[in-house]
Amino acid sequence: MMNYFKMAYRNLGRHRRRTFLSTLALAMGTALLMFIAAFFQGEMRSSMETTLRLNTGHLQVKNANYDPDKLSVAWEYLIENPEQVAAQIEALGQVQSATPRLLASGIVSASDESVGVQIMGIVPDSSANDPYRDGLVSGDFLTADDREGIVIGYPLAESLGLNVGDQLNLLVNTSEGNVDEQKFTVRGIFSTGTTSYDKGVVFLPLAKAQSFSGATNHASMIFILLKDREQADVVAAAIQGEGYKVETWRELNELLVLVNDFSNAYLTIINLIILGVTATVIVNTLLMSVFERTREIGILSAIGMKGRQIIALFLAEATLLALSGITFGSLIGWALSAYFSKVGVYFGDLGMSKDMLLNDRIYTELTLDSAINLIVTAFIITIIASLYPARMASRMEPVEALHGAQ
Amino acid sequence: MEVAKLTDVTRVYKIGELETRALNGVSITINDGEFTSLVGPSGSGKTTLLQLIGCLDQPTSGKVIINGKETTNLNRNQRADLRKEAIGFVFQFFALIPTLTAYENVEMPLLLNGKSPAERKQRVMELLAAVDVANRAHHRPDQLSGGQQQRIAVARALATNPKLILADEPTANLDTENGKQVMDLMQKLNKETGVTFVFATHDPRVISYANRVVTLQDGLITNDSKA
Structure with a gap:
């Protein structure tokens, strides 16, 4: 050898x-x-x-009729008493955080420019929002009772020439199918490092988003993060309920x-x-x-x-x-x-x-x-x-x- | 005793449509201890005969028996085994492996025969001394003269104590002095150890060493005389 x-x-x-x-x-x-x-x-x-982390979470609980493409905030598509539902889900051992989110479509305009965005009403304290809170490049994050504040992404701020403290005009499609409009003050600008996401979303506190869009006491989904994402099916089985649909990250991210x-x-x-x-x-x-x-x-x-x-x-x-x-x-x-x-x-x-x-x-x-x-x-x-x-x-x-x- | 016995051996080479009859029904017996020279002009069949005796090639028809063993039906590996055990070769070109030292070249057949390191060392040193190149044991072929290389090739051919050593024009690439040394060496080994030599040659000085001269012409043996 x-x-x-x-x-x-x-x-x-x-x-x-x-x-x-x-x-x-x-x-x-x-x-x-x-x-x-x-x-x-x-x-x-x-x-x-x-x-x-940013888009789908590990599990989402929605109204059985919810259509993600419409971003409709009509009540029949939404979950009622979402904070109560979220609290119940968060009590499960495998769940890291469960938080209500309300999604609505809107248009941001500042000076002469306007951009279509997704308006997301969030519970600011939830750890599910850490990517945005930790990603703040200037200003502060929202507080739950803020009625005029908004947090926007860095690419959006840049394209509209907005800084912390500046005002912008936000248009929303309401639950009645009308359009409402209000001025908000930029409290903070965040970057998650993913431009394609950051340029298309703005955050409001859930309560403000609900009242602004007419979806009082309703949310589009409960956004759930698990301690271990492989547990998604087990947890999904545990939270099945009348009138709800539970989707796992695999179903949400088929592509x-x-x-x-x-x-x-x-x-x-x-x-x-x-x-x-x-x-x-x-x-x-x-x-x-x-x-x-x-x-x-x-x-x-x-x-x-x-x-x-x-x-x-x-x-x-x-x-x-x-x-x-x-x-x-x-x-x-x-x-x-x-x-x-x-x-x-x-x-x-x-x-x-x-x-x-x-x-x-x-x-x-x-x-x-x-x-x-x-x-x-x-x-x-x-x-x-x-x-x-x-x-x-x-x-x-x-x-x-x-x-x-x- | 017969070391090699060829009966009615024919070897036809086919190159395309052309058939060349290198040997044409040759029968010859080589006996133990002979020092035989195969002579004849180029193309007379000397080398082909040598290759058939050496199991490097197989006859188109006829029988070749080496050491009492019929070789015609042996496969490649069996022929390799027979060569390894019974036959040593010395070629016209100094057929040493250039990457191996003199020592390692002589050792190679012993390795192939599965000899122990101690046996190998003893045998190699003995052989290198016998062919008078012991002081060059750790030189590679390119650091040795033609004569030294050919003597090492002879040592390698002897390594496993074969019955038969076949040499094809062993002195053709050597000057007179070195040619003489190599022939003296082979003759001495033949006399001392009784090993059988068969060599093909043109060289009259080489022929003079032989105790049997077999002349070939056009693939036939035309004369077979013992000295």
């Missing part, structure tokens, strides 16, 4: 530059794959977390769950393409080496080396190439992923829909699982690819091999 590797090592040393370049190709392939995997993983996790599942298949295809290319480089290197060493193969065969021993000799070379290339590549890939997991890759507003929110900055995330998976796959593919030149060498007839080089 050791002798194969000793011979393999020396054979690789014959053409140092070629060996170096093959190793480099494998290293680059591995590093690239590792980075892509870390990027995808970071992207998918960020997308899932951002969407759940995202689908994209997430697809991303793995997509990643596998990218892996196979890149590994296919690098394996070709390795095969090419070994093939050249087989052709150059035809006579040596003949000699070894003449002195009694068997086919499988010749295969072993070439596989030993492939193993050494693979080990050095993949090790080197893994280190580079790991270093890149570690760096960008701290710094992130800035993409800005990708203009994604609300169904799939993405942070403006994507942080790579390399899990040990996917790293090991990749290393093992790269190694196996390299070795399998090397079987071709190795078998070719082993099948040479000794006479022809000896003649081949005379």
